[in-house]
Amino acid sequence: MQKLTGKQVRHLRGLGHHLHPVVMIGKEEVSESLIRSTEEALDVHELIKxxxxxxxxxxxxEAAGILAERTGAAVVQVLGRTILLFRRSPEEKVELP
Structure with a gap:
């Protein structure tokens, strides 16, 4: 799991505000297929809602923690029913302060 500084978390929260959710957690909860979908979304976007x-x-x-642990991502924010995750990809699409 990645560690982010407070400044980086604030920056990512600002960027994440305008994102649309790309992964949905339903009654299946955190399944293997959901983890695969999250992995793919992180590879493409780095920052996902x-x-x-x-x-x-x-x-x-708990769901945010499991997803972050299984995908190697950092939990940026859990707000209401929304989770924001970040994982650096080789292309570095998101610029961190």
Whole structure:
């Protein structure tokens, strides 16, 4: 899992505000296919927004922690039913302060 400084987290939160969710967590909760989808989205975008749907009974922070651990990403923010994850890719699409 990546470690981010406070300044980097604030910067990523600002960038993430305008993103649309690319991964949805439903009643299946955190499955292998969801982890694969999250991996693919992180490879493409580096910074992704994940939406927890009403059918998911799992705690939002627990879901964020599991996804971050399994994908090697950092949890930038958990706000309401939305999770923001970041993982650096070789192309470095997002510029960090």
């Amino acid at each position: 994940i939406k927890i749907q009403e059918g998911c009974l799992m705690d939002r922070k």
